[in-house]
Amino acid sequence: MGIVWAASLVLFALIYYVVIAPQLKIKNQVLKESTEKKQQFESALNAAQEDNKKKLAGEVEELKTRLSDYVSEYEESANLTFSISRIAADKRVSDFTVKTSEQGKVQDALVAKNLQENRIEIAFASDFLQFASFLNTLERHQPVIFVDRFKVSRGDQSGTPNKVDMTLSYFARKKLDG
DSSP states (O other): HHHHHHHHHHHHHHHIIIHHHHHHHHHHHHHHHHHHHHHHHHHHHHHSSSHHHHHHHHHHHHHHHHHHTTTEEEGGGHHHHHHHHHHHHTTOEEEEEEEEHHHHHHHHOOOOEEEEEEEEEEEEEOOHHHHHHHHHHTTOSSOOOOOEEEEEESSSTTSSEEEEEEEEEEEEOOOOOO
């Protein structure tokens, strides 16, 4: 009787692992796929509703507005150097110079379909408070200007202002062809 029970147990275990277990695995996979498809279907239904379309359109507009805080238009890129010069004049820094970097060197850093990174090199002389005020104003500028690098060299004599060299970068939309 024990041999019959043991043989039956082994036979049932073999049938379970060969026949039933793979079917349970397939069943779970089909249920998982069904749940995912159901969620996609419900998302599609929600997206098709007019209220949700308006909500999504509003979110897109909000994201475009937030993007404009960080990206300038291609046509406004030239005005950005004038804006920085005006900030420098307001902060009364002396010997201010501004130079735009070549686009070829900058393009290697950022590969994007619609954006490009532009760089501006500036140099000026100022004391610490003027420098700090100028830097603070640059950080709050719209669109955002990033200070990539700056170097402050002490003046030759006491009382002479410090020499500051800065590299700034900003994002601009690429010029549309056509």
